[in-house]
Amino acid sequence: MLRLRVKEVAEEKGINIAKLARKADLDNRTVYRIVHDPFAEITTVTLGRLAEALEVSVKDLVEDAPGHSSD
Numbered sequence: 001m002l003r004l005r006v007k008e009v010a011e012e013k014g015i016n017i018a019k020l021a022r023k024a025d026l027d028n029r030t031v032y033r034i035v036h037d038p039f040a041e042i043t044t045v046t047l048g049r050l051a052e053a054l055e056v057s058v059k060d061l062v063e064d065a066p067g068h069s070s071d
Helices: 006-012 017-024 028-036 044-054
Strands: 002-004 062-064
Touching: 006 017, 006 028, 006 044, 017 028, 017 044, 028 044
Parallel strands: none
Antiparallel strands: 002 062
């Protein structure tokens, strides 16, 4: 299962939820949910917007999470 690293990357770059939402053209609630639930299901479009807003590649925002099943 993949784990989202949006929270960690945003913190490293000093970007809060509101600013990230604005830069990615996403709703604050959507970004809040993604930041607080690293296993949230999101679309590739949303992931791409977040990566672009954070100026990183999509692969920098995901990591393998051993021990978590996808059931």
